[in-house]
Amino acid sequence: MPETLARLAVRSQFWLMAGDESLAGPGRIELLRTIDETGSIRQAALRMGMSYRAAWDAVDAMNRRLGCDLVTRLTGGRSGGGARLTECGQRLIAAYARLEQDHQRHLARLSAKLQKLMG
Amino acid sequence: MPETLARLAVRSQFWLMAGDESLAGPGRIELLRTIDETGSIRQAALRMGMSYRAAWDAVDAMNRRLGCDLVTRLTGGRSGGGARLTECGQRLIAAYARLEQDHQRHLARLSAKLQKLMG
DNA sequence: AAGCGTTGTTCCGCAGTATATATAACGCAA
DNA sequence: TTGCGTTATATATACTGCGGAACAACGCTT
16 A cells, blocks of 8 residues: 655766766776786676677777776787786776765765655 | 876766666656646657657656656647646656756766876 | 547667677787 | 787677657547
């Protein structure tokens, strides 16, 4: 007999913008982290369940849109090559993590306010 | 000869959740406002450049997911029928506007922090 | 009784996107 | 020199969401 409203909350995510172009959101940040762990675009794509091309496109777009490379790629060599996060890339994912904490706190406040407003 | 980074900023939007289902985001809120102004789902869809079906689906989903109706629909009659926002719907768009202000302020802080972190 | 414009509902086609496949280039190691 | 696993790139294929068309129902007005 519920004449009660469904429980209300607020969901939100954020994206880093380079100028007016989207640089990275949650997915791309996770991709950067996974590339850092695996040392390979292909392995990162595999682990995240995405196609290699999608991962490569994402990395390429990020490198182009930001002024400096986030990921350096090496072709050939003993292990076939690989990819590594630059110092700039490390800073970006660190900065994102800091912002994410702020964002979570903000979200909790928004949800509380919403419930207060809607009774 | 810019070795400078592209100007960084943060973009974000939020959605109202009913339980674990998405209730409304910016687009659906604007749809509710337009329905309120035009008194018709069809006219609102037309003005917003979306298909009637998309608008109808959105209204139906919102009504089902929240405990109470946001929009009441009338079939037939002199003008063919129409749609009106309930008091519950009015409260929701009002609440969303309040949250949006908070969110904008939050976003400005996030952007400032990002620029500080990335130099 | 007929007309009108809306709500309500189904179905098909299309376009844009993502995925899969294929292939070349690379450079170190054995 | 051959093999390997990766980066890099082009092409073809599959998928999925969305729009548009089509049609019934409704109820007030004339």
